[in-house]
Amino acid sequence: MTLTNRQTEIIDAALKLTAKGGIQELTIKNIAGELGITEPAIYRHFQNKSEIVKSMIRHFDEGVVPDGKEKGFEGIAAFIRSRIRQVINTPSLARVMFAEELFLDDPEYSDLLLSLMHRHKHTLRRFFLEAQEQGEIRKDIHADQLFRLVFGPVRLLIKQWGMADQAFNLQEQGEELLSALRKILR
């Protein structure tokens, strides 16, 4: 699944456009315009628009896989930190990363999204249980609820950062959020 240079340029443009104006803005014409080429040229690099969107979605997931060294709450923190790092590197992502609705319309996309989400939930559940066993997180809250308590705020934080046009220091606020979470969940 390695991309050529042009392909990377294309999905970067696609990301930028989607972040700016929703999928309504994500048209072949606009992508081509962004790159200064004509529309048919796009089709030299992707078979069709659907392939572009799917590449985009896969892009959301790159480099977020925790490398397995961390455990318990540290695993969770590592996951969150890597998400935040990714978003800081590609700020457009902030606006679309957790916007599953954008891709509601096509089962092709929602299936892809679902499979990505499931994979994450699986590794994360392990971290939660570890953290509870290690005494980092209180045991009287169910894992599903914990997931919401932790990732709800993270998603909201990232979204706010995107909506506010990166007006605040995301990394700092992310660390603050992590320490607050660590405090209240013990």
Next chain:
Amino acid sequence: MTLTNRQTEIIDAALKLTAKGGIQELTIKNIAGELGITEPAIYRHFQNKSEIVKSMIRHFDEGVVPDGKEKGFEGIAAFIRSRIRQVINTPSLARVMFAEELFLDDPEYSDLLLSLMHRHKHTLRRFFLEAQEQGEIRKDIHADQLFRLVFGPVRLLIKQWGMADQAFNLQEQGEELLSALRKILR
């Protein structure tokens, strides 16, 4: 801003369509099809599509106004409970209520959304401060962070319910979330 019967039918259909397939699905043709009338007929009830969308967005906000009786954490809980009640009554809302990206493209819409969000944040901030003074919420967490810690999970819960096609009991999970929040925030 009271709506006629037909107008209500139209924005209900619009909501349903958007929930099902994103804004891509929200076309005049589809709305008309949903109601069993022709496209031009829609224009007897709304000046244009934009008015429909704006009515839709305003609809997100109906009946969520806290009546002022509750204070502190009870105020927050009342707000959350009313959101949940609203979503249960109109399940389509679950999928679009927190999908600000859907309306990114048009400043007309995003401005409206922003103003609604601001209004809420204002009333909620008061509840947080009250709760901290009453000892219901620990004081070593900043209000902005608190907002994320409380509403991040609520948003995620509602979204999950919508995405899972209402597979679980939202009201029950909502209460559980509330009691977890009450527990960990003290």
Next chain:
Amino acid sequence: MTLTNRQTEIIDAALKLTAKGGIQELTIKNIAGELGITEPAIYRHFQNKSEIVKSMIRHFDEGVVPDGKEKGFEGIAAFIRSRIRQVINTPSLARVMFAEELFLDDPEYSDLLLSLMHRHKHTLRRFFLEAQEQGEIRKDIHADQLFRLVFGPVRLLIKQWGMADQAFNLQEQGEELLSALRKILR
């Protein structure tokens, strides 16, 4: 062919609209809007739009019939003066009275226009011949050419007045034009 009050109001509105924005502006909706009633109400007074347009065209012709008393150049002058008077009374007319192209599209209209124009040309030709016999107009110019030399300027004058939003004194300029014509044609 006498019109009811409402009918007169309708064709007045139609005239005004056409003068302002061409036939593109002449829609049932706009007419209704101008009168503060709804579209179907129009159909109580005219069978269809075509009848309105035809009434409008016939209106161009009212009161321009010379009463037969005048002869020669005086007949021509009387005709021109009555046109000018009519236009001053209904300034909207200035913009559409000589705009045969507006009604090109429908043979129904162009036939009507043609018959009106023919009738005029007939009576006018008589005046020209009389004027030539009476020595008011030189004899070495053909009647067709004379018609152009006289009515070309009149049409242009009226059109300019309409285009300039009645910025100058039409009656005065009309008299000046008449005296210039009388001068140069002798």
Next chain:
Amino acid sequence: MTLTNRQTEIIDAALKLTAKGGIQELTIKNIAGELGITEPAIYRHFQNKSEIVKSMIRHFDEGVVPDGKEKGFEGIAAFIRSRIRQVINTPSLARVMFAEELFLDDPEYSDLLLSLMHRHKHTLRRFFLEAQEQGEIRKDIHADQLFRLVFGPVRLLIKQWGMADQAFNLQEQGEELLSALRKILR
């Protein structure tokens, strides 16, 4: 402002359609039909309908610029002859060239028309004054009035030719008109 072949074809078709049936007939569908292509194809050659209309209007003005050699009445005659030549080459022009009402509705168009008209009036006024000084035109008629006396008949002649479906020899009649004008204006 040079046009591609297709662009020229398009505005030729547009001219033809407008001449035949007024602007009502000037639709993208009709233009496309005339050229045997589909509607969207038009948009590869013009950004929108407005651009087509504006190109059309500019076309009215091509090749009418007097080359500066002629003076006085000869300048006027040169201008008129070039107009007539232009209309003979593109007979559709005869029906729409002086139909300012067709473009009333849109200030975009009427402004363009006005600027063209102003430019002409400016160069013509010079000719009139020269002719009066050279004794070709009597001095007791004001320039504005002269303009009407000369161009009123020309406009009417061209219009008549268009309305009569080119039934007479325009060039011949044009020369006759010119000689009549020369005769009566001295």
Next chain:
DNA sequence: AATGAATGAGTGTTCATTCAT
């Protein structure tokens, strides 16, 4: 004499995509 609700036909325009070059 007028309205509210609706319609079939048509408007200009944009979409993803294709094809020959």
Next chain:
DNA sequence: TATGAATGAACACTCATTCAT
């Protein structure tokens, strides 16, 4: 690797007109 020219399908919206009330 790209382009110019095109297309079928869809879009939001407007038109004159009708019908029941």
